[in-house]
Each structure stands twice: as C-alpha cells, then as structure tokens.
Amino acid sequence: MKQHKIFCLVLTVAFSLMLFGGFSLFAEQAPKAEKAEKVEKVEKAKGPYLFGVSIWSDSGPLSKKVISNLRYAAGVLGAEVEVAVDGFKPDNQVSNIENLIARGCDAVMICNCTDAVVPKIVKLADEAGVPLALYFRKINDPEIKKYAESSPYFIGNVHEDEVAVGYNLGSALADKGCRNAVIINYNKGDTTAENRYKGYKKAFAEKGIALLGEQWDILDAEPAANAAESFIAAFPELDAIAVGGGGGGPLSGTIRAVKNHNKIGRIRITASDFGPDIAESLKNKEVAAMSGGHWTDPFFTFILLYNYVDGTPLSKKVETITMQPIYLTSVSEAQEYMKWCMDQPPYNDEEIKNMTVRHNSSFTLSDLRKIAAAYSLQDVIKRHK
Amino acid sequence: MGKGLPRKILIVLILPCAVYAIFFALQPKRFGNLQTLYIMFQQAFLPSISAWGLCFVMSLGLYDLSIGAIIILSAIVGTNLTLALGTGVGYIWLFIGCLATAVVLELVNATVYNLLKIPSMIVTIGLMILYETAANFVGDAVLPYELSIFGRAPYNIIAGAAALVVAYILYNRTQIGMQIGAVGGSEIIARNAGVRVERVKMNGFLLCGLFLGIASFLSVSYGGVIIPSTRMSSILRLFPPLMGYFIGIALKKVCNIIIGIFIGEMVIIMVVTGMVTMGVPTTYQQVITGLFLLAVVGIATKAKTDEVVK
Amino acid sequence: MRGFKRIVPYIGLVLIIVLFSALTGGKLLSFRNLKLIFNQAVVLIIGCIGVTFVMAQGSLDLSQGSLLGISGAMAATFAAITPGLSLPLAILTGIAVGMINGTLLAFFKIPSFIVTLCVLFVLRGLTVIATHSGSIPLPFAMLSLDNFRIKASILVTVILAAYYAYTYTSLGKNMRAIGSGETSARYSGVPVERMKVLAYLISGLLCGLCGWLNVVRTGAADSKTGLLFELDILTALVLGGMPLTGGSSAKLQSAIIGGLMLALLSNGMVLVGIKAELQQAVKGVIFLLAVYLSFERESVVMIK
Numbered sequence: 001m002k003q004h005k006i007f008c009l010v011l012t013v014a015f016s017l018m019l020f021g022g023f024s025l026f027a028e029q030a031p032k033a034e035k036a037e038k039v040e041k042v043e044k045a046k047g048p049y050l051f052g053v054s055i056w057s058d059s060g061p062l063s064k065k066v067i068s069n070l071r072y073a074a075g076v077l078g079a080e081v082e083v084a085v086d087g088f089k090p091d092n093q094v095s096n097i098e099n100l101i102a103r104g105c106d107a108v109m110i111c112n113c114t115d116a117v118v119p120k121i122v123k124l125a126d127e128a129g130v131p132l133a134l135y136f137r138k139i140n141d142p143e144i145k146k147y148a149e150s151s152p153y154f155i156g157n158v159h160e161d162e163v164a165v166g167y168n169l170g171s172a173l174a175d176k177g178c179r180n181a182v183i184i185n186y187n188k189g190d191t192t193a194e195n196r197y198k199g200y201k202k203a204f205a206e207k208g209i210a211l212l213g214e215q216w217d218i219l220d221a222e223p224a225a226n227a228a229e230s231f232i233a234a235f236p237e238l239d240a241i242a243v244g245g246g247g248g249g250p251l252s253g254t255i256r257a258v259k260n261h262n263k264i265g266r267i268r269i270t271a272s273d274f275g276p277d278i279a280e281s282l283k284n285k286e287v288a289a290m291s292g293g294h295w296t297d298p299f300f301t302f303i304l305l306y307n308y309v310d311g312t313p314l315s316k317k318v319e320t321i322t323m324q325p326i327y328l329t330s331v332s333e334a335q336e337y338m339k340w341c342m343d344q345p346p347y348n349d350e351e352i353k354n355m356t357v358r359h360n361s362s363f364t365l366s367d368l369r370k371i372a373a374a375y376s377l378q379d380v381i382k383r384h385k
Numbered sequence: 386m387g388k389g390l391p392r393k394i395l396i397v398l399i400l401p402c403a404v405y406a407i408f409f410a411l412q413p414k415r416f417g418n419l420q421t422l423y424i425m426f427q428q429a430f431l432p433s434i435s436a437w438g439l440c441f442v443m444s445l446g447l448y449d450l451s452i453g454a455i456i457i458l459s460a461i462v463g464t465n466l467t468l469a470l471g472t473g474v475g476y477i478w479l480f481i482g483c484l485a486t487a488v489v490l491e492l493v494n495a496t497v498y499n500l501l502k503i504p505s506m507i508v509t510i511g512l513m514i515l516y517e518t519a520a521n522f523v524g525d526a527v528l529p530y531e532l533s534i535f536g537r538a539p540y541n542i543i544a545g546a547a548a549l550v551v552a553y554i555l556y557n558r559t560q561i562g563m564q565i566g567a568v569g570g571s572e573i574i575a576r577n578a579g580v581r582v583e584r585v586k587m588n589g590f591l592l593c594g595l596f597l598g599i600a601s602f603l604s605v606s607y608g609g610v611i612i613p614s615t616r617m618s619s620i621l622r623l624f625p626p627l628m629g630y631f632i633g634i635a636l637k638k639v640c641n642i643i644i645g646i647f648i649g650e651m652v653i654i655m656v657v658t659g660m661v662t663m664g665v666p667t668t669y670q671q672v673i674t675g676l677f678l679l680a681v682v683g684i685a686t687k688a689k690t691d692e693v694v695k
Numbered sequence: 696m697r698g699f700k701r702i703v704p705y706i707g708l709v710l711i712i713v714l715f716s717a718l719t720g721g722k723l724l725s726f727r728n729l730k731l732i733f734n735q736a737v738v739l740i741i742g743c744i745g746v747t748f749v750m751a752q753g754s755l756d757l758s759q760g761s762l763l764g765i766s767g768a769m770a771a772t773f774a775a776i777t778p779g780l781s782l783p784l785a786i787l788t789g790i791a792v793g794m795i796n797g798t799l800l801a802f803f804k805i806p807s808f809i810v811t812l813c814v815l816f817v818l819r820g821l822t823v824i825a826t827h828s829g830s831i832p833l834p835f836a837m838l839s840l841d842n843f844r845i846k847a848s849i850l851v852t853v854i855l856a857a858y859y860a861y862t863y864t865s866l867g868k869n870m871r872a873i874g875s876g877e878t879s880a881r882y883s884g885v886p887v888e889r890m891k892v893l894a895y896l897i898s899g900l901l902c903g904l905c906g907w908l909n910v911v912r913t914g915a916a917d918s919k920t921g922l923l924f925e926l927d928i929l930t931a932l933v934l935g936g937m938p939l940t941g942g943s944s945a946k947l948q949s950a951i952i953g954g955l956m957l958a959l960l961s962n963g964m965v966l967v968g969i970k971a972e973l974q975q976a977v978k979g980v981i982f983l984l985a986v987y988l989s990f991e992r993e994s995v996v997m998i999k
Contacts (some may be wrong), residue, residue, distance in 0.1 A: 058972050059521045059613040067971075083971040087616055090830075090913035090920055095735045099965040102728050116832035116915030123838065147835065188668055189828040189918035216667040221608025226428050226654075227661065233421040234412075234662040252527075252610035259530065260537040275610060276527045446999045501987045502998055504939045510930060511986070514979030521972060615975060617926050624812075631809055668828065671820030679813040683803050693877045694804045695753050 049079040049309050051302060052100030052108040056088045060247040061276050065295040065342075072345055073299055076352045077306060088113040088190070097124050097132075107131040107155075107305040109298065114191065115141040118148055125153045131308050133157060135298035137191065138320060149318045155308055156319035158300045158372070162192050165291050165325055166199020169242065169270040172289040172329075174207035176268050178240035181209050182231045184224055184254060185244030188216040196244045196272055212238060219246050224253030232261050240268045240288075248275020255286045272325070278334040293326035293337065293377075296346055300372050303355045312357035314365040321372050333377060340380045348384065397640045400632075400681070401652050408659030415662040425658055427538055429651040430545030431603055436626035436633070436646045437552040438596030441589045443630060444556075444569040444642075447505040449590070451494060452597055453614075453622030454516035459486040459601035460611040464526035475532040476606070483605070484598030490516060491594030495587045513619060520613035528605050536606035548599050553643045561588050628653050628678055635685030653678075703989035704936040704952045711956060711981075715963035722966055723959075730843065734912070736958035737846050738763075738905045742928050743935070743950035744857045745901030748894040750932065751861075752873040753941035754800065754807035756898050759928055761818030762792050763921030766906025768825035771833050771916035778837055782907050789903020790896055792818065797895030801888040815925065823918040830917040833910055840911045849908070853901065854951065861947045870894055874941025930982060931957045936989045939999075944991055956985075 053070060057063040067083055074081045084100055086092035090113055100108050101124065108125060112118055112134055125132035134157035139145040148154045173181060183200055185193050193216075204211050212235050215227040224243070231238055241258070243251045251271040258267050264286055271281075274292030281287045300321055307314050326341070328334050340346070353359040355368060408416045415421075435452060442449045463482030467475045490512075498508045534540050556562040564585045567575040576582050605611050614621070632649025633642045640648070656677055660670045716723040742759055749756040766785040774781035792814065799810045861867035869890050872880040881887050910916050935953025938944050960981065964974045992998065 055971075057615065059615045061525065061612070082965070082968060084965055085616060085971050085974075087618070087922065088919055089922055090915045090917045091738070091909050094913050095961065096965075098731050098735070099962050102722075102731055102962070103966050103968065113919065114830035114915050114917050116830045116917070117913050119832075119835060120838060120841075120912070120914040141832065143835075144832065187919070188666075188823055189826060189830065191829075194829065213661060213664055214667075215661060217671075220612070221610045222431065222604055225608050229424045229428065230421070230658045230661045233418065233424045234415040234658075247612060249608070249610050249612050253608040256530070256533070256536060256607065256609045276525045276612070277610065280530065448999075497983070501983070501990075502992050503983075503986050503990045504998055506929075506939060506999075507933050507986050508983070510926070510933075511979045511983035514975050514982070518972070518976040518979070615972075617923055620923070620926065624816075627812070668820045668823040672817050672824075675813045675816030675820065678816075679799070679805070679810070682805055682809055682813075683799070686803065686805050692804065694800065694806055695755075695808075695877075 049077075049106045049306070050104060051079060051081050051305060051309075052097070052103065052105030053081055053083050053298070054086050054093055054096040054100065054108070054110040055083060056086060056111060056113075058083065058085050062247050062273055062295055066298050069295055069299055069345065070302055073302055073347075073352050076349045077356060079306065086110075086113075088187075090114065090117040093117055094120055094124070097121050101125070101128045101130050105130065106309045107133070109133050109135055109301050109305060111136045111298070114189075115139050115144045118144050122148045122151045122154050126151045129153060131155050131305055133301045133305050134159075135301040136160070136294070140191070154318055155304055155313075156315075156321070158297050158304070158321040158323060160294050160297065160323050160325050162195035163199040163202070165272055166196035166201075166242075166244075167203045168199075168327070169272065169289055169291060170200040170203025170209070171207060173240045173242065173268055173270055174203065174209055176240075176288050178268050179209055180212050180235065180237045181240035181242060182212050182235070182238060183214040183242045183244060184218050184227050184250055185214065185216050186219055186246035186250065193244050200242050200244075209240065218250045221249040221253030221256070224250035225257040226253075228254045228257035229261065232257065232263060232267070238267060240270075243269065243271040245271075245273040247273050248277075251275050251281060251287075251290070252277060255281055258286060274328070274337075278328065278337065279331055282328065282331045282334045289327060289329050291325040291327050293341055294323065296375060297323050299347070300368065303352075303368060307357055307363075310356065310358050314357070314363075314368060319365060321369055323372050323375055326375075326377050328377070336381060337377055340384060341377070344384070346375070346380045351383070393639045397636060397645075397648060400636075401648055401655065404652050404655045404659070408655065408663070412659065412662050416659055421658065421662075423538075425651065425654045427541055427545075428654050429647060430541065430548070431600065431607065432625040432629055432653075433647045433650045434545065434548050434596050434600040434603065435622075436629040436650065437548065437556075437643060438593040438600065439626050439630055440552075440556065440633070440642060440646060441565060441592040441596075442505075444565050445586055445589045446569055446572070447498075447586065447589070449494065449509045449593060450506060450620055450623060451490075451509040451513035451516060452593070452626070453619035454513045454520065455487055455490045455594070455597050456601040456604060456622060457611055457613055457619055458490065458516045458520040458523070459483045459598055460605040461520050461523050461526040461613065462486040463602065464528050464605055464611075465523065467528075467532060476535060479528070479532060479605070480602050483602040484595065487598030487601060488591060488594035491590045491597065492587075495590035498590070499583050499587065510617075514617065517613065517615045517617070517619050521615050523613075525613070526605050526611040528609050530609065533606040533609060535603055536609070541603060541607065544599065544603060548596065549643065549647065552596065553641070555592060556643050557641065561585075561592070565589050625650075625653070628674075631678060631682055635682045638685075652681075700989050700991050701936070704934065704949065704956075704985070707934070707981075707985050707989075708952050708956055708959075711959050711963065715959065715967065719963070719966045723963055728962070728966070732955070732958050732962050734843075734846070735962065736954050737850050738909050738912070739927060739931055739957060740850065740951055740954035741853050741901050741908070742905045742924065743931050743954050744853060744947065745898035745905075746928050746932060747857075747937065747945065747947055747950045748861070748870055748897045749807070750874075750937055750939065751867070751870045751941045751945040752891060752894055753877075753939070754891070754894070755939075756796065756807065756811050756895065757925045757929075758792065758796060758811040758814040758818060759898075759902050760921045760924035760926075761815045761822055762789060762899065762902045763906045763909060763924050764822035764916075764918070765792070765818045765825060766903040767910040767916040767920050768822050768831060770907045770910045771831035772825065774833055774837060774910075775831070778834060781837070781910075782904075785907035785910075786900055786903040789899040789901070789906065791899070793896040793899020793902075794892065796899065797892030800895070801891035819922075822920070826916055826918045828918060830915045833914045833916070835914075837911060838914050846908065849904070853904070858947055866890075866893070871941065871943050871945060874945060875943055927957065934982060934985050938991060
C-alpha cells in the first residue's frame with residue numbers, strides 16, 4: 001500500500017511539474033511554442049486547385065445541393081473540391097480544417113458552427129498560409145471579428161441577412177391577417193436559427209402578433225408534426241405557424257399536421273429552407289410564403305477563394321458579401337424555381353468562368369457583389385430564358 | 386392474475402393519471418381538453434410500435450441500435466418503390482415496401498450476429514452506419530398527401546391498434562414469444578431444455594423488423610418526408626421508443642410489457658405536450674424528461690442488495 | 696488462437712498505417728501529420744481510458760458525450776472569470792456526474808444502460824442552458840494552451856497513472872473481478888458498490904479533463920459539443936479489442952489502440968480523398984471486420 005502512495009505522489013508531482021512547466025514555457029517562448037503547433041500545408045505536385053469544404057452534413061436537401069453545386073462550379077473551372085463533414089461540432093470543425101490543410105488544399109471554406117470557433121480556425125489557416133473564407137455566416141462578435149480580420153489569410157464571408165428573412169416572413173403572416181403564432185425551429189443555439197427567430201419576433205412585436213409558443217431542436221418531419229398538433233390542440237386561436245428551417249422535413253410535417261386537422265386556410269405557414277416537395281407545399285396555399293435557394297451562397301465564397309488562389313484576388317481586404325434568399329409564394333413560382341434553379345445550375349459555365357479574373361480580366365469585386373445581390377428567381381430566368 | 390387484477394390496474398393507471406392531473410392543474414384551459422388527449426393518444430402509437438419491435442430483441446438481452454437507420458431506409462425504399470409502381474392503391478405498395486425492407490434489414494442484422502458471433506450492440510452499430518450510407522445514396526422519401534391516409538385519424542389509430550393486438554398475441558400467446566421469454570430469462574437453461582437459441586434470436590430480430598416496417602410506413606405517412614441522417618445521428622430515433630421501453634420494464638410487475646410500453650409512451654408524450662403548452666423552453670424539457678424517466682425507473686426498480694445489475 | 700486474437704487490434708493498427716501511408720505516398724507518416732493525428736486523438740484516448748474502468752466491470756457509460764459538453768461549458772464559463780479556474784471546474788463537474796452515475800447504478804440498482812442514457816439527456820439540456828443556447832468563447836490567450844507539450848504531458852501522465860492503477864493495484868483487479876463474476880467477487884470480499892462508484896468517478900474525472908482539453912483546442916464551448924462522443928468512445932474501445940462484458944480480458948491498451956485507430960482512419964480517409972459520403976461506410980466495414988477477428992468468443996459464455 002505504501003508503495004502505491006509513493007507512486008501516486010510521484011505521479012502527481014510529475015504531472016503538476018509538466019503541466020506548469022508547459023504553461024510557463026509557453027509564457028516565455030510563446031512564438032516558439034506556436035511554431036511547434038503549426039499545421040503545415042503539404043506541398044503537392046502541380047495539378048488542379050483543390051478546395052477544402054467543411055460542411056455540417058452530407059445528407060439533406062440543403063447540404064446535398066451545396067456540395068453538388070460546388071462540385072459543378074469547380075468542374076467548370078478545372079478545380080477540385082474535397083468535402084469533409086463536421087456535424088456542426090466545434091472539435092470536428094477544427095479537425096476537418098486541419099485534415100483538409102494536411103491534404104494539401106489550396107484554400108478552405110467552412111460554415112462555422114459558432115463565432116467562438118473562428119479564432120482557432122483562422123489561426124490554423126494563418127499558420128499554414130492557406131486562405132480561408134466562411135459561407136452562410138457572418139461574425140457577430142466584434143472582438144472575434146477584429147481577430148479574424150487581422151489575419152492575412154482570412155478572405156471574407158458570404159451570408160444572408162437571416163434577421164431580415166425572419167422579419168419578411170413574419171410580416172407576410174401579418175399581411176394575411178394572422179394574430180396568434182407559434183414558432184417551430186431547429187437547433188437551439190444555431191446562429192442562423194436564432195437570427196431568423198429574432199427577425200420573426202421583431203415582426204411579431206411590430207405588427208401585433210402574439211407569440212403563443214415555441215418549440216426548438218426539431219429536425220425531422222414527425223416531431224414537427226407532433227409539435228404542430230400539440231399547438232393546434234392547445235391553442236384554438238392559433239392562426240400562424242412559422243417554421244424556422246431544418247432542411248424541409250419540419251415544414252412537411254407541419255403542413256401534414258395542419259392538413260390532418262382541417263385547418264388549411266385558417267392556419268398560415270411560413271418557412272425557410274425549401275424541402276424536397278416545394279410545389280406540394282404551395283399547392284392549396286398551405287404555405288403563405290417561404291424562403292430558400294440560398295445554397296448558391298457557398299458558391300460565391302468559392303469564387304472569392306478561386307480568384308485569390310489563382311493569384312488575382314478580388315480585394316486586398318476582408319470582404320463580406322450579403323445575399324438574398326429566393327422567396328416563393330405560389331405553385332407557378334415553385335415550378336419555375338425547380339426548372340431554372342434546381343434542374344439546371346443558376347449560373348451556367350460561361351457565367352461561372354466570367355466570374356474569374358483568369359477568364360474575364362475586367363472582373364472586379366463590385367461585379368461579384370452585384371451578381372450576388374441580384375440573385376433571385378427573376379434574375380435566373382432573365383439570364384437563361 | 387385474477388384476484389389482484391383490479392389492484393394492478395389501479396397501480397398501472399396511477400402514473401398516467403398523476404401526470405395528467407399535474408398538467409391539468411397547471412394548465413386547465415390548454416391541456417385538459419378532449420382534443421389534446423385524442424392527439425396525444427394518436428401520437429403515442431408511433432414510438433410504441435418501434436418499442437414493441439425493440440421489445441422482442443431486448444427481451445432476449447440483445448440490443449438493436451440500428452432501428453433508426455432501418456426505419457429511415459425502409460421508408461425511403463418503400464416510398465420510392467410506391468412512386469415507381471404508380472399510385473391507385475399506392476399505400477399497399479408502400480406498406481409492402483416498408484415492411485419487406487425492414488424485415489430484410491433485420492434479417493441481415495440477425496444473420497451477421499449469428500455468423501460473426503460478436504455482441505449485438507456492436508453488430509448493430511456497424512450495420513447502422515452502413516444502412517445510413519445506403520439511405521443517403523437512395524435519396525429522400527417524399528410521399529404525396531394522397532398516399533398518406535395512414536398518417537391521420539382514424540386510420541393511424543386502426544393501424545396502431547392492430548399492431549398492438551399483433552404484438553400482444555405474438556409476445557404472450559405464441560410459441561415464438563414464449564421461447565423469446567425463455568431465452569431472455571436464461572439462455573443456458575433454455576439451451577439445455579432443447580430450445581434452438583440461434584433460431585429464437587433470429588425470430589426476435591425478424592419480429593422486430595415486422596414492427597419497424599409498420600413504424601416506418603406510419604412515420605412517412607404521418608410526416609410526409611423522411612430525410613436520411615448520417616454519421617450515426619439516426620440513433621436519435623432510437624431514444625423515444627427506448628424511453629417507452631424503459632417504463633414498460635419498470636411497470637412489468639403489474640402490467641404486461643406490451644401494454645406497459647404504450648402507457649410509457651403515452652406518459653412521456655403527456656409530459657412533453659404538457660411542457661409545450663406551458664411554454665417550458667425545449668432545453669428544460671430535455672432535462673425534465675430525463676429526470677422524470679430516471680425517477681420512474683428508479684422508483685420501480687427494487688433489486689435486492691446483492692443482485693447483479695450491470 | 697487466443698494469442699492471435701489478442702494481437703488483432705495491433706495488427707489492425709499496423710495495417711491501417713501501412714495501407715494509408717501507401718495510399719498517400721507517405722504523407723500519413725510525415726512528422727507534421729503524425730502530430731495532427733495525435734492532436735485529434737488525445738481527447739478520444741483519455742475518454743476511452745476513463746470508460747475502460749467502467750467497462751472492465753461489464754457496465755456501460757453512455758453519458759460521455761453530454762458530459763464533455765457540460766464540463767466544457769463550465770470550463771469556458773469560469774475561464775472568463777479566471778483562466779485558472781477552468782480546469783478544476785471542468786474536472787469537478789466530471790467527478791460530480793460520475794458520482795451520480797455510479798450511485799444510481801450501485802445503490803439504486805438501475806442498469807447502467809438506462810442510468811447513463813438518462814443522464815446523457817439531462818446533461819445535454821443543461822449544456823444548452825449553460826452555453827446560453829449558443830456558445831461561450833474562450834479568452835484568446837487560452838488558445839495557446841492547445842500546445843503539444845502540455846497535451847503530451849497530460850496524456851502520458853494519464854496513461855501511466857491509469858496503467859498503474861489498472862494493472863498493479865487492487866483497484867484494477869477488483870474492477871476486473873466484478874466483470875468476471877460479480878457474485879463471486881462479492882463473496883471474495885470485493886467492495887462491489889464502492890468499486891462501481893469509483894469506476895464512474897474515474898470515468899467522469901477523465902471526461903471532465905477531456906472537456907477542458909476540447910474547449911482549449913477549439914476555443915469554444917458549444918451547445919453541440921460532444922454530441923455522439925459516447926458512440927465514438929464505444930466504437931474506439933471495441934476497435935481496440937475491449938469486450939463489452941468486461942472481466943479479465945479487458946485491457947487498458949484497447950483505449951489507446953482504438954483511439955489511435957479512429958483518429959488515423961478519419962485523417963487517412965481525408966488525405967486519400969475518399970468521398971465524404973463513403974467514408975462512414977468504410978469505417979463501418981472496418982469496424983465489423985476488426986471486431987469479428989479480435990472478439991474472444993471462448994471467454995464469453997453468452998454473446999449478447
């Protein structure tokens with residue numbers, strides 16, 4: 001027993017020494033220690049540019065479309081895309097960026113799960129000298145924003161104004177005369193979900209709609225239907241359901257619940273993220289308005305990065321590009337959307353090439369901004385009809 | 386049975402009645418009405434059916450962590466089969482497609498388990514990953530509204546009640562059910578008594594597949610859309626049935642497990658719905674549901690001091 | 696045969712290393728990349744070591760995922776006050792949860808599968824509450840604690856201490872005795888209840904440490920941190936040859952080999968450029984194959 005105690009004591013002392021040794025060592029020789037941590041980009045043989053994409057999932061309509069659209073654009077430009085899935089978990093996001101850099105990617109892009117993980121990711125990109133950009137996200141925290149912008153390898157971000165999305169859809173409910181609403185949203189704590197929620201709340205407060213209840217963490221159709229049914233039963237006065245997102249499943253479940261209780265027309269639905277059955281949801285006017293089609297957002301991040309990697313950066317500063325989602329209100333619009341945006345790429349080969357300085361030497365950042373800002377159903381139809 | 390029956394029924398009803406009473410007292414206007422009860426009754430069937438399936442596997446002392454992935458893949462295969470074969474009596478194709486896929490997948494589970502002779506928890510984790518990948522390659526399930534009559538009352542209740550009767554009979558009144566009970570009680574004694582244990586385990590998995598097939602059929606009818614989940618996240622679909630199963634086990638001494646499971650699911654749905662109507666934030670709901678479950682199981686479990694509990 | 700099965704996890708590890716280094720033209724074994732793999736494996740290995748003590752008794756600990764989240768959230772919350780508080784608070788959280796798990800199993804006799812699953816739910820909710828439904832950033836200065844030297848010291852210390860406790864002390868022997876046969880262990884004087892609580896305590900403590908390491912590595916405590924981490928631990932341990940029934944064949948090496956194998960696989964598949972959609976399937980097949988080859992059927996009376 002005695003020898004055990006001695007052994008434990010020795011271990012404890014050793015542990016403390018090493019730990020604090022490490023700490024103080026770091027304090028004295030910070031630059032050196034940081035260097036030791038560096039994840040170095042592996043030089044690869046000359047070949048097509050390789051873009052690393054860390055994404056939350058590889059299933060579900062939104063992420064699948066993001067991936068296929070990026071692969072398409074890369075194909076047009078003779079580049080390649082390497083996808084790594086992170087499940088929106090910070091540790092996986094860091095590991096993915098590390099692995100993608102180690103794979104030899106020329107640039108990496110990520111939809112960060114939270115602002116707080118950005119400094120670490122920027123640090124990784126910085127140390128490896130690999131350009132980094134965000135898609136679907138803007139940095140809200142001013143300190144983190146400053147930190148990121150001080151990095152020479154942080155290129156910028158593309159995002160939608162999600163608060164505006166929630167606000168617009170909330171206003172659409174008010175325009176239909178709704179007075180008592182509930183919100184069904186996906187992950188509590190997700191930046192996008194929270195921002196849409198804020199927008200809805202703002203619209204509700206301004207237009208005099210009472211928020212009767214809210215349910216979060218709904219990712220599939222059946223739990224959404226459960227929640228909607230519970231709300232319908234508990235609040236007979238309910239006349240509006242706002243679905244915050246979640247990739248289409250929750251919207252479908254909500255519609256089914258409203259239909260099954262014969263409340264079509266009496267309860268209006270709004271939703272973000274188009275599901276796999278857009279036309280059905282707008283048929284019979286179950287859905288008052290919906291937003292989506294924002295899977296082109298990462299494409300603009302990709303264009304920013306491509307031009308940078310190709311040696312012709314569009315800007316020397318950190319740039320933010322803001323996009324608008326597509327709003328749909330009728331079946332005919334939904335059919336047009338399917339035809340022009342889903343069945344064929346919203347930007348054709350020539351248009352994609354023209355967004356690069358390599359193929360279009362007069363292309364500038366403000367051109368890209370204009371293209372992104374103009375993105376809408378009418379815009380796509382006008383260009384391709 | 387016989388004599389103690391009224392007392393047992395009373396004990397069984399205490400739990401749901403108490404939960405109902407609490408929420409009714411807190412929210413008399415929102416929670417109490419008949420429509421809420423009717424909806425909760427309908428909602429309890431869906432997780433119960435999966436839980437009945439799970440019951441056949443877990444009664445054997447085995448685990449099946451792949452049931453979420455099986456429900457997803459079956460619904461996707463069934464739906465796409467229906468859409469390919471044309472409509473009309475589409476929901477019959479849907480039913481057959483879901484059922485056949487689920488049974489085949491459970492057959493795979495059982496075969497791999499029997500062949501490789503490794504623990505079921507491990508087999509089903511490995512296969513869950515493969516089923517998820519397969520589902521992701523097949524695509525989404527999007528069921529037209531016309532084909533989803535089994536997603537609404539009274540058809541969902543009819544289907545659920547039928548499943549309840551089938552589960553009850555299979556578990557309590559057939560040789561297969563008896564054998565499952567025997568092997569679950571003590572595999573060695575059963576083996577020595579001449580029960581063909583491998584066959585019984587195979588039957589357990591297949592019966593589980595039967596109910597998962599029904600569950601996936603009703604799930605896609607109810608929600609209309611099922612989107613594949615990858616990276617083991619399909620396991621999140623395991624938890625609702627599992628919770629009901631735990632309560633079913635807790636009530637086992639006073640109530641048949643098949644009925645106990647339904648009561649368990651009903652109680653859980655009451656707790657969740659009650660909290661929704663009270664406006665309790667979702668995150669607290671998770672905490673409260675977890676604690677509630679622990680409390681029920683803790684109170685019901687009366688192991689002797691030296692009993693082996695793992 | 697038994698000897699062969701014992702070394703299957705080692706062979707698997709070597710095979711994975713050889714295969715992926717061949718496929719990546721040696722990129723896998725570059726010093727930089729090895730360090731990367733180490734970085735990614737540290738948390739998993741320490742988590743696995745903790746759970747080893749629980750699994751040696753034939754019990755399960757599925758609460759790890761949420762525990763990683765809540766201990767990380769505690770670490771980040773208190774780091775904002777004084778960085779020095781973050782590590783102790785994370786570890787204390789882990790110990791407290793471990794105590795609860797162990798007590799519910801040992802004294803209330805609720806099966807560990809149920810206890811730890813329920814605790815998993817409760818803690819996930821608490822994590823979301825603690826992170827204010829979002830995430831808590833760590834002070835920038837603390838990012839530099841994600842330092843190879845510190846992590847290596849911690850890992851080596853944990854491995855040495857755990858190895859000593861597990862192999863040479865009565866603690867480890869008692870735990871394995873419980874796994875081999877709880878009733879006979881009780882009759883031979885093993886304090887079964889105390890050992891059970893202690894095992895969960897160790898598991899919780901190490902998971903708390905993981906929570907801290909994880910927060911320091913990512914710079915954020917998020918509401919989704921650690922989601923499904925318990926499954927990663929389970930797969931890693933099983934890959935490393937850990938029997939679910941515990942007992943004498945439960946080895947601490949399983950934790951280290953399994954953790955390394957998972958990290959190698961994740962890193963290797965990205966380096967090789969296997970399509971993201973297929974990576975999981977590859978993992979699943981390797982997992983089943985590895986367990987098939989290494990599972991010691993002879994030492995288990997019934998395979999459940």
